[in-house]
Amino acid sequence: MSSLSPQSFTAITDLFHRISGIRLTEAKRALVQSRLQKLAADSGESDLNVFVQKMVRGQLSEDMLVSVVDKLTTNETYFFREPAHFEDLARRAGAHRATGGAGGAGEFLVWSGASSSGEEAYSIAMVLADKLGTAPWTIHGTDLSTTVVDSARQGLYPMERARDTSKDYLRRFCLRGEGPYEGQLLIMKELRARVKFQCANLMQPLPALPLFDVIFLRNVLIYFDASAKRAIVERVIERLKPGGVLYPGHAESLAALDLPLKAIAPAIYQHA
Ligand SMILES: C[S@@+](CC[C@H](N)C(=O)[O-])C[C@H]1O[C@@H](n2cnc3c(N)ncnc32)[C@H](O)[C@@H]1O
Incomplete structure (x- = not known):
């Protein structure tokens, strides 16, 4: 699977920011890439940058957009935290x-x-x-x-x-x-x-x-x-x-x- 180009990283993190309000910085690049690679592979797309391009152009399903947002959020939690x-x-x-x-x-x-x-x-x-x-x-x-x-x-x-x-x-x-x-x-x-x-x-x-x-x-x-x-x-x-x-x-x-x-x-x- 290809790696995420700087343009694709900006495009996908801008999209995620518009939806969730969360700004993912450069420090999260490896994490974004690994989480998207799995989704792209599951959807049958072998080129990660093409997958991102389709995503930002609205050419993928609403369900896939929901999955991308799910994958990029941080859900760490446990009982009686703080x-x-x-x-x-x-x-x-x-x-x-x-x-x-x-x-x-x-x-x-x-x-x-x-x-x-x-x-x-x-x-x-x-x-x-x-x-x-x-x-x-x-x-x-x-x-x-x-x-x-x-x-x-x-x-x-x-x-x-x-x-x-x-x-x-x-x-x-x-x-x-x-x-x-x-x-x-x-x-x-x-x-x-x-x-x-x-x-x-x-x-x-x-x-x-x-x-x-x-x-x-x-x-x-x-x-x-x-x-x-x-x-x-x-x-x-x-x-x-x-x-x-x-x-x-x-x-x-x-x-x-x-x-x-x-x-x-x-x-x-x-x-x-
Ligand atoms: C780190 S968890 C915190 C869970 C719990 N409140 C705790 O303190 O353990 C952050 C949660 O915020 C959710 N989240 C992020 N952006 C959100 C948004 N725009 N609206 C609602 N929930 C959001 C994420 O999906 C994630 O489950």
Whole structure:
């Protein structure tokens, strides 16, 4: 298979930027090339640059475009990543329970805004099941990539992704795989039923979503330039309840964005 020419690299990364808002730099050239080579080969195209040319001219199917976007996104995630957020969530859910959802708060709603394969959303679900039990609560998980949204719905994971999950939560909320599923865990049905996954591109108008008590928007803003990052956060905080909080990743400060957000703890912002 041919290697990716500088023109093709620019063409495909410009296309990806227009769709996802993510700018892939020269440092990602080898990764882009290897991920596209596999797709090109699978589609029967032996020349990678011809494959890219067809892609940017819109001569390939919509499904192939979705596959390219899927391949170029970074989906790294695991259960209970950045644990301080889950501790804060547990406190908020506990306070919600103590007041019986008073002040019209009602159902406790959480959004995992770049949910990848679902580990973040199910970690939230374990905390809410623990703190709120059978009271009304729901989690929404959204992501750009159709592949990860499909796998999130299944709730089946290699055991090592749960290395930071407590034994108590593993016992109460996960099933240990046996036979052909050895080394994997399945999120229990009762928890899966509380988490709704769908595709959503943060760069575009959002689908119909309720107002949330807590929004996780972690380890995704890092990929955007300042103006895209601002536009995304502005759109996302429209979905926060009054007094609700937004958690970006700990490496993703929102301080310079000049938005009505008040930092109340490291990587925790309240709609001001
Ligand atoms: C590194 S993962 C972060 C997963 C999880 N939030 C965490 O912190 O572990 C980043 C996710 O952002 C998604 N993503 C990238 N661009 C996006 C966009 N424009 N709209 C929605 N999701 C996007 C990717 O598909 C990927 O699953």
